[in-house]
Amino acid sequence: MKEISKLMEYRQDVKVVDATLRDGGLVNDFFFTDEFVKALYIANVKAGVDYMEFGYKASKELFDVKKYGPWKFCDDEDIRRIVGDNSTDLKIAVMADVGRCDYKTDILPREDSPIDLIRVATYLNTIPAAIDMIRDAKSKGYEVSCNIMAISNSQEGDLRVALDMLGNTEVDVIYIVDSYGSLYPEQLQRLAKIYVDATEKYNKKLGIHAHNNQQLAFANTIEAVGDGIDWLDATYNGMGRGAGNCSMELLLGFLKNPKYNVYPVIQFVERHINKLIEEGVVWGYDLQYLMTGLLNQHPRTAIQFTKEGRKDYAEFYQEIVALD
Amino acid sequence: MKEISKLMEYRQDVKVVDATLRDGGLVNDFFFTDEFVKALYIANVKAGVDYMEFGYKASKELFDVKKYGPWKFCDDEDIRRIVGDNSTDLKIAVMADVGRCDYKTDILPREDSPIDLIRVATYLNTIPAAIDMIRDAKSKGYEVSCNIMAISNSQEGDLRVALDMLGNTEVDVIYIVDSYGSLYPEQLQRLAKIYVDATEKYNKKLGIHAHNNQQLAFANTIEAVGDGIDWLDATYNGMGRGAGNCSMELLLGFLKNPKYNVYPVIQFVERHINKLIEEGVVWGYDLQYLMTGLLNQHPRTAIQFTKEGRKDYAEFYQEIVALD
Numbered sequence: 001m002k003e004i005s006k007l008m009e010y011r012q013d014v015k016v017v018d019a020t021l022r023d024g025g026l027v028n029d030f031f032f033t034d035e036f037v038k039a040l041y042i043a044n045v046k047a048g049v050d051y052m053e054f055g056y057k058a059s060k061e062l063f064d065v066k067k068y069g070p071w072k073f074c075d076d077e078d079i080r081r082i083v084g085d086n087s088t089d090l091k092i093a094v095m096a097d098v099g100r101c102d103y104k105t106d107i108l109p110r111e112d113s114p115i116d117l118i119r120v121a122t123y124l125n126t127i128p129a130a131i132d133m134i135r136d137a138k139s140k141g142y143e144v145s146c147n148i149m150a151i152s153n154s155q156e157g158d159l160r161v162a163l164d165m166l167g168n169t170e171v172d173v174i175y176i177v178d179s180y181g182s183l184y185p186e187q188l189q190r191l192a193k194i195y196v197d198a199t200e201k202y203n204k205k206l207g208i209h210a211h212n213n214q215q216l217a218f219a220n221t222i223e224a225v226g227d228g229i230d231w232l233d234a235t236y237n238g239m240g241r242g243a244g245n246c247s248m249e250l251l252l253g254f255l256k257n258p259k260y261n262v263y264p265v266i267q268f269v270e271r272h273i274n275k276l277i278e279e280g281v282v283w284g285y286d287l288q289y290l291m292t293g294l295l296n297q298h299p300r301t302a303i304q305f306t307k308e309g310r311k312d313y314a315e316f317y318q319e320i321v322a323l324d
Numbered sequence: 325m326k327e328i329s330k331l332m333e334y335r336q337d338v339k340v341v342d343a344t345l346r347d348g349g350l351v352n353d354f355f356f357t358d359e360f361v362k363a364l365y366i367a368n369v370k371a372g373v374d375y376m377e378f379g380y381k382a383s384k385e386l387f388d389v390k391k392y393g394p395w396k397f398c399d400d401e402d403i404r405r406i407v408g409d410n411s412t413d414l415k416i417a418v419m420a421d422v423g424r425c426d427y428k429t430d431i432l433p434r435e436d437s438p439i440d441l442i443r444v445a446t447y448l449n450t451i452p453a454a455i456d457m458i459r460d461a462k463s464k465g466y467e468v469s470c471n472i473m474a475i476s477n478s479q480e481g482d483l484r485v486a487l488d489m490l491g492n493t494e495v496d497v498i499y500i501v502d503s504y505g506s507l508y509p510e511q512l513q514r515l516a517k518i519y520v521d522a523t524e525k526y527n528k529k530l531g532i533h534a535h536n537n538q539q540l541a542f543a544n545t546i547e548a549v550g551d552g553i554d555w556l557d558a559t560y561n562g563m564g565r566g567a568g569n570c571s572m573e574l575l576l577g578f579l580k581n582p583k584y585n586v587y588p589v590i591q592f593v594e595r596h597i598n599k600l601i602e603e604g605v606v607w608g609y610d611l612q613y614l615m616t617g618l619l620n621q622h623p624r625t626a627i628q629f630t631k632e633g634r635k636d637y638a639e640f641y642q643e644i645v646a647l648d
Contacts, residue, residue, distance in 0.1 A: 184578065237611075270611075
């Protein structure tokens, strides 16, 4: 049983990362208005959020800039249009996917950029490429995290090797990413122990990015807090791919550090997120996501089911069991 | 850390209770069609659910029968219209609220009734009246549970006294009820320990009934399984008062006992629950429920907010903080 003091006390090391634009952008192809992004920035500052992730640094060779909003690419000038010189305590993050970004040219030296943190996203089998990106970003002066995706599908032995490899880099934070929303809190606790054992040795911080396929994104995030994980991803109203993420309003309600304030989050959801929902942008728990989570599958089939406006859950279940 | 075997193994003692008609009835004043109720009964049988709660045994003196559907009152003949002689393994339950039912006259001897289990619902301060109802139901031959509501508002000392009092009755099962959806899994674990310590002495079973105000109904239910709690309430698609309950499809997906089958639940949600949603019946997580959960308040103000179709979360937060 965890120490009761952990609920009432708080750890100074806990950091909250708002991933609304980045994971939420996967739902609307990053077409957020500047009004939305500016209001989100202000809400994050008021709420005491530590980092705001603006989107991806995606390759303009691989992705057609006309098909996406600006936050797929996060040009420094776009970020500056929102934050100016960012004279606040809120730090700015972007995600860079292995194999989908031109990091050598598109990520500038930190002193020339409004960005503070580069989040390198990788699968286990592309760790060597991720390490090259980590080195590049560290050499340019950034804080760097490495987000190991789809961890529920990995072999424990491979994971331990990867953690040793990352431990020997300058990376600051290593993230557990439950991409399929398939982990139960008890499993997360066991997984966290593997990460904690490895990263204590190398003096790295740990983070958690959860998905809500089984209505466990928040539960898994607060389980992780109890297990010694400090960096916590959340999104406003859980906006994110498929079933979405840990809700910022739930997380800030839970955290006891008085620097966090849930009220600006509530205001933002009322004024801006509800408008997106009324416009027909769809995310959040539904049975198709439960099913892919339960079967530990990538949610792409469930996302397609949602896009087609299908409601024939039983037929869908037959389809994905056949894929298993 | 809990034993890893608990995730893969299963306990024979676990019982799943479908509370869709009873807690869901609070959302639509119990106006379910017979087609809906029969299909739910069949789905529960196919899914391997252990108990199906049909509704309340409410007093017809206190409540106008014209204002509610039949499952507010659960006349034995209404239940028989659905289940006949109930020649299945699914047992039938009803809830009887302290102070809101005429149990002496309305609950018949078990040999004359299709009902198997009487669920006595009480607050801590009405335990003596609950004990009178427990004695009445046991003397008539029923299985009996006692559901202690709003436990997040109780004093630990009062709870221990109540558990001793109930321990000395013939009650079979004692329920932890997180009426306000305000408990975190870590708190539930501590609370469960108090119940387990008391009920081991008296050889009683324990149950959990969770609400989803903070998206933790399922997480708290599976936390409870790990803490030795056997009787688990769930509802189809989480249908229930306010933010709703632990979803049956999530729970059966989690439980490893091969007697349980999630597919009939998926079919029922597709065919029958979606229709209710299309007709405008509303339940489930939303920010007003998070707020009452966070403040450990009864959700009645949030339910009113929902009924009025309000979306001004920030104003609502100001209102309920003022009530605190």
